[in-house]
Amino acid sequence: MRFPRSSDPELLDVINRYVNPTINGTGRYLRLLHGNFLHDDESERAPFLQSLRAAARAITDEELEILLESEWRSRLTAAWLIGVSRREHFRDVLGDMLLASQLCFSGQGYCFALARFGTEEDALYLAAYLERYLQRPDCQYDQHWAISALLHIDSRAGTEYATRFLTPGGMWQQWSEAQFKPSVPSRFIDELCAWADSPR
Template identity: 35%
Template structure:
């Protein structure tokens, strides 16, 4: 598991999707329910905007990071209606350990809303209850299963509930109403703000599995260092933004993630659709001051060839 400061691809995606509004804090409990109507509407719209914007190239690093990143990524998948992520989310759910990220995976599966998703939750519940794991994430799985049973007129939750159900045998108590009420509420919220249509072409489920399995952090070339201070990153965002405005690139929304130790060059991530990555020279010297590339591999080559001595 990678922490954001371990890799610039992860850091950029975390800064763009996880950090704003401390989004991750609002997605693993009743926090959305406790918002007033105005705040909930604002939050729902911001999630929708993020779900439309997020690319597979950003979601894959998030799903390789810590629980905060994985939780938010799961919600972006849900809000974007990205059912092509079903098999990847299934694998992460069945292999996962952390309660908070598992809540996100349970909700994502529930949001897809099919019998296949009910079967995934059933398998997860059967395996996790028999393994005597914490019941925190299982609440979300069982709530999702009860929600899907009502929606699909099925009975996937039956083996888990009642006096003879595996839930009571494990927890010592029968299933309370909260486990379903929470998932009902979150599902209504998701449906209200979910992306209804998009020009995005869904990726292949198998391709996404392969992309997640094969993704590896890529160490920065020599002389480049990750920026670990958010205060420094924000200051540089502003400086890079001013430079880009002067170059006619006002829509890039730069997020600074690394700097050259030997000069004033900054590696930054751009808003999806503008490019992907860029290098800005903040020294004020004449000549080319901005490089934009369409991939991290492309900008990595620019970093490797960077010569400021």
């Protein structure tokens, strides 16, 4: 068993069906982590995305809730499945979990899902996250994912929520310069969302 032992057979069943499945030799959650599937060859990426879309259609809301109450791998996978299937009724749950930032890596999935929903409500969650965690140079959490998701929403909706964070000398620059490798925000969420929509 890959995850911490649990006496809950229902949880283990859902994990084994949606988090652990191996496609092309790698577990689903590992391909989602950091958007690793973007680096696959097309021959590997296509079946992975087909499997991901099928899982997003098949999983029930109750099963997603079970995963969201588990550890980071399950939460990361659940958030991706929610984003792919655009189950917007999970918005507040994911937004609150993003702000809480209790577990490593799972915030990547929350940011992806909020970007997929793409509304003002989603932008406000992402902006609140950046407002809180860009003021914490000691926290290298999911700031890159959040700013990329916010830029994605801005580009689709014609809004400017990310602008105030990106002014010269502003919050992003200060936080970034406090890290080991100062960086310019990347638009990688655009590519992730495009692949999620791709018919291939």
